[in-house]
Amino acid sequence: MADEPAERALARTAGGRASERPGDRIFSGSARSAGTFILVMLAAVSAFLLVEGFPALAADPSEVGLFDGENFWQWVFPLVFGTLWAAALALLMAFPLAIAIALFISHYAPRRIATTLGYVVDLLAAVPSVVYGLWGGAVLAPALQPSYTWLADNLSFIPFFEGPASGTGRTILTAAVVLGVMVLPIITAVSREVFLQTPVLYEEASLALGSTRWEMIRTVVLPVGRGGIISAAMLGLGRALGETLAVAMVLSATGVITVNLISSVNPSTIAANVALSFPEAYGLNVNALIASGLILFAITLVVNSIARWIVNRRADFSGAN
Amino acid sequence: MTNLYSAPRQVNTFKGVTLPTYFFSVTAVAAVILSWLIFTVLRPAGDEEYEINIALVAMVGIIIFALLVFVASLRVEGRRKAIDRLAGILVTTAFLIALTPLVSLILTVVTNGVVRFDADFFTLSMRNVVGEGGGAAHAMVGTLIMTLAASAVSVPIGLLTSIYLVEYGSGKRLTKWITFFVDVMTGIPSIVAGLFAYSLFEILLGPGTRVGISGSAALTVLMIPIVVRSSEEMLRLVPNELREASYALGVPKWLTILKVVLPTSIAGITTGIMLAIARVIGETAPLLIAAGFSNDFNFNLFQDRMQSLPNFVYYSYVAQGSNPEAYLDRAWAGALTLILIVMVLNLGARLIAHIFAPKMSR
Amino acid sequence: MSMRIEIKDLNVYYGKFRAVEGVTMDIAPRSVTAFIGPSGCGKSTLIRTLNRMHEVIPGAYVEGQVLVDGNDLYGDDVDPVLVRRQVGMVFQRPNPFPTMSIRDNVLAGVKLNNRRISKSDADDLVEKSLRGANLWEEVKDRLDKPGSGISGGQQQRLCIARAIAVEPEVILMDEPCSALDPISTLAIEDLIEELKSDYTIVIVTHNMQQASRVSDMTAFFNIAGTGMPGKLIEYDTTEKMFSNPSVKATEDYVSGKFG
Numbered sequence: 001m002a003d004e005p006a007e008r009a010l011a012r013t014a015g016g017r018a019s020e021r022p023g024d025r026i027f028s029g030s031a032r033s034a035g036t037f038i039l040v041m042l043a044a045v046s047a048f049l050l051v052e053g054f055p056a057l058a059a060d061p062s063e064v065g066l067f068d069g070e071n072f073w074q075w076v077f078p079l080v081f082g083t084l085w086a087a088a089l090a091l092l093m094a095f096p097l098a099i100a101i102a103l104f105i106s107h108y109a110p111r112r113i114a115t116t117l118g119y120v121v122d123l124l125a126a127v128p129s130v131v132y133g134l135w136g137g138a139v140l141a142p143a144l145q146p147s148y149t150w151l152a153d154n155l156s157f158i159p160f161f162e163g164p165a166s167g168t169g170r171t172i173l174t175a176a177v178v179l180g181v182m183v184l185p186i187i188t189a190v191s192r193e194v195f196l197q198t199p200v201l202y203e204e205a206s207l208a209l210g211s212t213r214w215e216m217i218r219t220v221v222l223p224v225g226r227g228g229i230i231s232a233a234m235l236g237l238g239r240a241l242g243e244t245l246a247v248a249m250v251l252s253a254t255g256v257i258t259v260n261l262i263s264s265v266n267p268s269t270i271a272a273n274v275a276l277s278f279p280e281a282y283g284l285n286v287n288a289l290i291a292s293g294l295i296l297f298a299i300t301l302v303v304n305s306i307a308r309w310i311v312n313r314r315a316d317f318s319g320a321n
Numbered sequence: 322m323t324n325l326y327s328a329p330r331q332v333n334t335f336k337g338v339t340l341p342t343y344f345f346s347v348t349a350v351a352a353v354i355l356s357w358l359i360f361t362v363l364r365p366a367g368d369e370e371y372e373i374n375i376a377l378v379a380m381v382g383i384i385i386f387a388l389l390v391f392v393a394s395l396r397v398e399g400r401r402k403a404i405d406r407l408a409g410i411l412v413t414t415a416f417l418i419a420l421t422p423l424v425s426l427i428l429t430v431v432t433n434g435v436v437r438f439d440a441d442f443f444t445l446s447m448r449n450v451v452g453e454g455g456g457a458a459h460a461m462v463g464t465l466i467m468t469l470a471a472s473a474v475s476v477p478i479g480l481l482t483s484i485y486l487v488e489y490g491s492g493k494r495l496t497k498w499i500t501f502f503v504d505v506m507t508g509i510p511s512i513v514a515g516l517f518a519y520s521l522f523e524i525l526l527g528p529g530t531r532v533g534i535s536g537s538a539a540l541t542v543l544m545i546p547i548v549v550r551s552s553e554e555m556l557r558l559v560p561n562e563l564r565e566a567s568y569a570l571g572v573p574k575w576l577t578i579l580k581v582v583l584p585t586s587i588a589g590i591t592t593g594i595m596l597a598i599a600r601v602i603g604e605t606a607p608l609l610i611a612a613g614f615s616n617d618f619n620f621n622l623f624q625d626r627m628q629s630l631p632n633f634v635y636y637s638y639v640a641q642g643s644n645p646e647a648y649l650d651r652a653w654a655g656a657l658t659l660i661l662i663v664m665v666l667n668l669g670a671r672l673i674a675h676i677f678a679p680k681m682s683r
Numbered sequence: 684m685s686m687r688i689e690i691k692d693l694n695v696y697y698g699k700f701r702a703v704e705g706v707t708m709d710i711a712p713r714s715v716t717a718f719i720g721p722s723g724c725g726k727s728t729l730i731r732t733l734n735r736m737h738e739v740i741p742g743a744y745v746e747g748q749v750l751v752d753g754n755d756l757y758g759d760d761v762d763p764v765l766v767r768r769q770v771g772m773v774f775q776r777p778n779p780f781p782t783m784s785i786r787d788n789v790l791a792g793v794k795l796n797n798r799r800i801s802k803s804d805a806d807d808l809v810e811k812s813l814r815g816a817n818l819w820e821e822v823k824d825r826l827d828k829p830g831s832g833i834s835g836g837q838q839q840r841l842c843i844a845r846a847i848a849v850e851p852e853v854i855l856m857d858e859p860c861s862a863l864d865p866i867s868t869l870a871i872e873d874l875i876e877e878l879k880s881d882y883t884i885v886i887v888t889h890n891m892q893q894a895s896r897v898s899d900m901t902a903f904f905n906i907a908g909t910g911m912p913g914k915l916i917e918y919d920t921t922e923k924m925f926s927n928p929s930v931k932a933t934e935d936y937v938s939g940k941f942g
Contacts, residue, residue: 215401
C-alpha cells in the first residue's frame with residue numbers, strides 16, 4: 001500500500017513527522033505489541049504443553065498409571081487412530097451434503113428465501129457443542145440403535161458392520177454423525193460464499209452455449225470454486241479433529257483400534273479421552289494427558305497448514321486472476 | 322461436414338417436449354404410497370412389534386421419486402434435461418436432510434428444557450442438592466464472570482492487533498507472520514486451550530489448580546483470533562478516501578483511527594465481538610480442564626473452582642446421581658438456556674450489523 | 684447454417700419497467716446487422732432477447748415474437764436451452780473458461796451436446812473453429828494451456844471460436860470489442876467480415892465507425908428520457924443510415940451531436 005510515504009508527506013506539510021508524534025508512537029506501539037502478543041501466545045501454548053507434557057514422555061512407563069503397562073506411544077496411538085477415524089467418517093458424511101446444500105442456496109433456491117436459508121444453516125453452527133452432545137446421547141443414539149441391530153443381523157459380513165450391535169446405540173458411528181452435523185454448517189457457509197462469488201461472466205458464457213443449470217454448475221461453478229471448497233473441507237476437518245464434547249457425551253469408549261462401527265467397543269478420540277480422564281487424574285497421568293493434547297495440537301496445525309498450501313497452489317487455475 | 326447434432330431436425334427445433342407440471346406432484350404421491358406399501362409387505366411374519374419407521378418410508382419414497390422422475394425425463398425430455406432434474410432433486414434432498422437434525426434438536430431441547438425452566442433454576446445453586454431441586458444460577462454467574470473477564474482481555478488485544486494489521490503493518494514481515502498464526506490459532510482445538518491454561522496456572526499457582534481466571538485464560542486464547550479476524554475485515558472495508566480526507570485536514574494518524582476509522586466500522590466490529598462471545602460462551606471442554614466443577618456460587622475469579630453453564634449441562638448428563646430424571650431435566654433446561662443466549666447474541670449481532678452499518682458500496 | 688430473424692412488436696420488461704418498446708424488424712440471413720444508439724437505449728437488452736439470455740435476470744420477460752426461420756423463440760413449449768444451442772453469443776468482456784485449456788474451451792459447447800466425439804473429430808473441430816476465428820496460427824502450439832493465459836484480443840477470438848464450434852444459426856455479439864485494444868479490434872472486425880458468409884450476425888456497438896465499417900444493415904435505437912423505454916428509430920442499409928438518414932435523430936446521433 002502506498003499510503004505510508006504519501007501520508008508521511010501529508011503529515012510533514014501539516015507540521016511534524018508522523019513518527020515523532022507522541023500520540024502516534026504510543027498508539028502504534030500498543031498496536032504492534034498487541035500483534036506480537038499473538039505470536040507470544042502461540043509460542044506459549046506450544047511451550048507450556050511441551051513443558052508439562054514432557055515428564056510423561058521421559059518417565060519410566062510403569063510409573064504412569066494410565067499407560068497400563070504400555071509406553072506413551074503405544075498408549076496414544078489408538079487415540080490418534082480414533083481421532084482421525086471419527087473425523088474422517090464425519091467429513092465423509094458432511095462434505096457431499098454441505099456442497100449440495102451450498103449449491104442449493106446459491107443456485108437453486110429462489111433469491112428471496114436464499115438469505116433466510118443461509119441464516120438457518122448458520123443457526124446450526126451457533127449451537128454449543130454440549131447441546132449437540134446431549135442431543136446425540138439422549139436422542140440420536142436411541143434412534144439409531146434399531147438400525148445397528150438391523151445392520152448386525154443382515155450385513156455383518158462387512159467388517160464395518162460386524163457387530164454385535166450396541167444396545168444403547170452409543171457407537172463411533174453415532175458420534176461421527178453428531179460430528180458431521182456440527183461440521184456441516186462451517187463447510188456449507190464457506191462453500192456458499194465461494195459459489196456466490198463465481199463470476200457471472202463465466203456463468204453466462206456457459207448458459208449462452210446452451211447448458212442446463214446443472215451443466216453450468218459442473219463446468220463453471222465447481223471448477224472455479226475448487227480451491228475454496230477444499231479449504232472449506234479442511235476447516236471442517238480441523239473442527240472435527242478437535243471436537244471434544246460431542247464425542248465424550250455420545251461415545252461409550254473402550255479405547256481400542258477397530259473399524260467396527262456399530263458395536264459397544266469403540267475407539268476414543270484424544271480430545272474426548274482428555275475430557276473424560278482429566279478431572280480425576282493425578283500426578284504423571286496429568287502430564288500424559290497434556291502430552292496427548294500436544295499431539296492433537298500438532299495434528300490440527302498440520303491440517304491447517306496443508307489447507308493453506310492447497311489454496312495457494314490452486315490460485316492460478318481458480319479464475320482468481 | 323459431419324453434422325454434430327445427434328438429434329434430427331424437427332419442425333421447430335426450439336421446441337422441446339417437457340414433462341407437464343402435474344407430473345411431479347402425482348409422482349411424489351405415488352412414490353410415498355409405493356414406499357409405504359413396500360414396508361408393509363416386508364413386515365417379517367409373526368413380528369408383533371413391527372412399526373413402520375416414518376423416516377425410512379420418507380427416504381425410500383424420495384429415492385423412488387428420484388428414480389421415476391429420472392427415467393421419465395430420460396425418455397421424454399432427453400439425457401441432459403434428465404440429469405439436470407436429477408441434480409435438482411439431489412440438491413433439494415440434501416437440504417432437507419440437513420434440516421432434520423436441526424429441527425429434531427430444537428424440538429427436543431425445547432420440549433425437554435421447559436420442564437425445569439422455572440424460577441428456582443435461575444436462582445438456586447446445586448449446593449447441598451442431591452436429586453431433585455436446585456438450579457444453575459451458580460453456573461450462569463460463573464459463565465458471565467469468566468466470559469466478561471475473557472472479553473476484557475481479548476477485545477482490546479484483538480482490536481489493537483487488527484488495527485496494527487490494517488493501519489500500520491501492511492507489507493511488513495511481522496504482519497505476514499501474525500496473519501498466518503492468527504489463521505492457525507482459529508483452528509486450535511478448544512481442549513488444547515484448556516490444557517494450556519491449566520499448565521500455565523499450574524506453574525503459577527501449583528499443581529491441581531482449578532480456578533476461574535484459568536478458565537478465562539483459556540477462553541481468551543480462543544477469543545482473540547476470532548476478534549482479530551472479524552475486526553480486520555471490518556477495518557479493511559473502510560474506504561481509504563476517508564482516511565486521506567482526515568490526513569489532509571492535518572489530523573494525526575492515531576486520532577484518525579480513533580475518530581474516523583473506528584466509528585465507521587464500529588457496527589461491524591461490535592457484530593464480530595458479539596459473535597466471538599457467542600462462540601466461547603458455549604465452550605465446555607476448556608473450562609472443564611481449567612476451571613473445574615463446583616456446586617456453589619463463586620464470585621471470586623482468583624480463588625477456587627468456578628462452575629459454568631455448559632459444564633453444568635455436561636455434568637448433569639454425565640454424572641446422573643440417584644435421581645437420573647432430575648439431573649436430566651436440569652441438563653435440558655441448561656441446554657435450553659444456552660441455546661437461547663447464543664441465539665439472542667447471534668440475532669442481536671446481525672440486527673446491529675443490519676441497522677447501524679453505514680451504507681458502503683460492495 | 685444461418686437463418687433469417689423476424690422480430691414482431693417486441694416489448695421487453697424488467698418487472699414492471701418497460702425497457703424496450705414495440706420493435707419490429709427483419710434481419711436477413713448471411714448479413715451483419717449493427718444495433719447502435721446512446722447508452723441505456725436498450726440495444727443490449729434487445730440483443731439478449733434474441734437468445735433468451737435476458738431470462739437470466741429474475742423478473743425479465745418479453746411480449747411479442749421473435750421468429751428464427753419461421754419458428755417463434757417464445758412459443759409455448761420452447762426450451763431456452765435449445766434456443767441457445769442454435770443462437771450463439773459473444774460477450775463484451777472475453778470470458779473463456781479459466782479452468783479449461785484452449786482446446787477444452789473450444790470444445791466446451793460441443794462436449795455438452797455430444798458425449799462421444801472421437802479424438803480425431805475433436806482435433807479437426809478445434810482446428811476448424813480456431814481457423815474460423817483467425818486464432819489457429821497463434822495458439823496451435825499451446826492448445827493445452829489455460830484459456831485465460833492469452834491476450835484479451837486472443838481471448839475474444841477464442842470465445843468466437845467456442846461459439847462457432849457448435850455451428851449455430853446466428854451469432855450475437857454484445858459490444859465484442861469495447862474491452863479490446865485497437866489492433867485486436869481490427870482483427871475481430873476482419874473476422875466478422877469473413878464470418879458473415881456463413882452466419883447471420885447481429886452486433887451491438889457503441890462505436891459508430893465500427894458499425895459503418897462492419898455492417899450491412901444498421902438499426903438506430905434511442906430513448907426519450909431516463910425511465911422511458913428504448914425504441915427503434917430507424918433501420919436501413921448502413922450506407923443510407925450514415926450518409927442520408929431519414930430521421931433527424933439518427934442524423935444527429937450519427938454525426939456526433941449527442942450520445
